[in-house]
Amino acid sequence: MGLLLGIDTGGTYTDAVLLDPQGGVRAVSKALTTRHDLALGIDRALDSVLDDSARDVVLVGLSTTLATNALVESQGSPICLLLLGYQDSALERASLRQALGDDPVCFIAGGHDAHGRELAPLDQSAVREAIARYAPLVGAFAVSGQFGVRNPEHELAVMNLVRELSGLPVSCGHHLSFALHAPRRALTAALNARLIPLIADLMEAVRRPGSPISGAGGGASGIGVRPSAVWGGSERRRRGRWQRRLAGRGEGHPGVRHPVPGALRQWREAAGGHRWGPGVGPGGG
Numbered sequence: 615m616g617l618l619l620g621i622d623t624g625g626t627y628t629d630a631v632l633l634d635p636q637g638g639v640r641a642v643s644k645a646l647t648t649r650h651d652l653a654l655g656i657d658r659a660l661d662s663v664l665d666d667s668a669r670d671v672v673l674v675g676l677s678t679t680l681a682t683n684a685l686v687e688s689q690g691s692p693i694c695l696l697l698l699g700y701q702d703s704a705l706e707r708a709s710l711r712q713a714l715g716d717d718p719v720c721f722i723a724g725g726h727d728a729h730g731r732e733l734a735p736l737d738q739s740a741v742r743e744a745i746a747r748y749a750p751l752v753g754a755f756a757v758s759g760q761f762g763v764r765n766p767e768h769e770l771a772v773m774n775l776v777r778e779l780s781g782l783p784v785s786c787g788h789h790l791s792f793a794l795h796a797p798r799r800a801l802t803a804a805l806n807a808r809l810i811p812l813i814a815d816l817m818e819a820v821r822r823p824g825s826p827i828s829g830a831g832g833g834a835s836g837i838g839v840r841p842s843a844v845w846g847g848s849e850r851r852r853r854g855r856w857q858r859r860l861a862g863r864g865e866g867h868p869g870v871r872h873p874v875p876g877a878l879r880q881w882r883e884a885a886g887g888h889r890w891g892p893g894v895g896p897g898g899g
Contacts, residue, residue, distance in 0.1 A: 616672035619663075619827065621656060623647055623676075623816060625683040630659040632667065640667070653819035660826040668827055678816055681809045690808030691753030694718045696744060697800060698768045699725015699733055699760030704898075707797035714804060717752070720744040724768045725760030728899060733760065736768045741775050749780035756807035758787035758800035761899030783810040796898045 617640065618633040628647045632640040643662035648654040664671075684690045695714060697704065700721055705711040722744070724736035745755070755776045759768045766788040776784040785807035787799035820827070 616670045617667060618673045618675070619660075619671045620675045621659070621677070621820065623652060623656065623678040623680060625649075625679060628652075628655040628659045630656075630663045632663040632671075651819075652816055653822065653825065656819050657826055664826050671827060674820070674827060676816070676820055678813070680812055680816060684809060684812055685805060688713075688715070690805075691811040692717055692751065693754050693756055693804060693807045694720065694744065694748040694752045695756045695758070695800065695804050695807075696720050696722055696741065696772055697758055698722050698736065698762070698772065700758070700796065700800070704797045704800065708795070708801050710797050710801050710804075713801055717804070718748050720748075722772075726762070726765040726768070726899075728761060728764065730761065730765035732765075732767075736771055738771070738775070741772050742779065745776055745779045749782060752782070753811040754783040754785065754807040755780070756785045756787075756800070756803040758796065758803045760796055761794075762786070762788040762796075762799070763792055763794060764899065783807065783814070785810065794899055 615635050618635065620629075620631045620633065622629045624647060626647055628645050630643045630645075632642075634640050641663040643659045645655050645658035645662075695717065697719060702721065705714070705719065720740070722737050722740045723734045725733045727733050748755075757769050757772045757776070759766070759772075762769045766786065769786045769788055773784045773786050776782060785803045787803040790802045790806055791799045793799065819825070
């Protein structure tokens with residue numbers, strides 16, 4: 615087996631380590647993180663651990679605390695939050711207004727009820743207007759629809775419009791949380807959207823042509839990102855099992871998302887143990 619390379623970019627320092635699975639650690643290095651251009655700090659750390667051995671690197675591992683630091687410091691990329699079927703009062707819940715700060719938020723007609731049925735048609739004209747207005751001012755969009763976990767049709771339609779009209783990253787609430795609490799789901803989507811450009815810059819700093827590891831493991835283009843274990847693996851499998859179970863009882867239908875038992879337990883605990891009706895809780899859908 616070839617060599618393994620690890621890179622950890624933190625708020626202050628960037629560390630690099632070169633590991634031989636057979637012989638142990640070959641070299642370690644530390645350099646200052648250069649936030650204005652992450653590539654500079656990464657290159658300085660790699661220059662001290664790599665020489666001609668770069669061609670023998672078969673795996674590159676990348677980790678960072680930049681996202682955590684950005685959340686703690688209330689930093690990140692400016693975003694626009696698109697709320698589908700929400701009431702204005704949602705901003706006062708889950709510290710959503712405080713978290714958004716000066717970032718724009720647009721309330722758009724749409725959303726679904728607790729059973730996944732459409733409450734109102736999605737106002738695509740308003741979506742297009744919001745994208746055209748704010749795309750030049752932000753680095754990403756966040757989208758959250760009322761009861762989007764029961765039926766994500768409107769969120770997905772808005773996501774596609776954002777990509778088509780702006781080319782900017784977009785974060786959807788139903789991709790990140792399976793819980794029934796609309797304001798918290800909107801908050802999660804907003805915070806995630808703020809971090810996407812930051813992490814994209816980090817990946818670009820490592821992948822770019824001419825970097826010290828551009829010849830590693832078949833080239834920098836061979837470096838990839840593993841999806842989140844929550845959405846990419848366990849939650850998708852869990853959702854599939856739950857939907858198959860519902861379908862077997864004749865309760866499932868295409869496009870509708872039902873809460874899993876674990877999510878219901880968490881929801882009831884957050885509500886103080888009250889057994890609210892379907893989709894009706896302290897945070898709504």
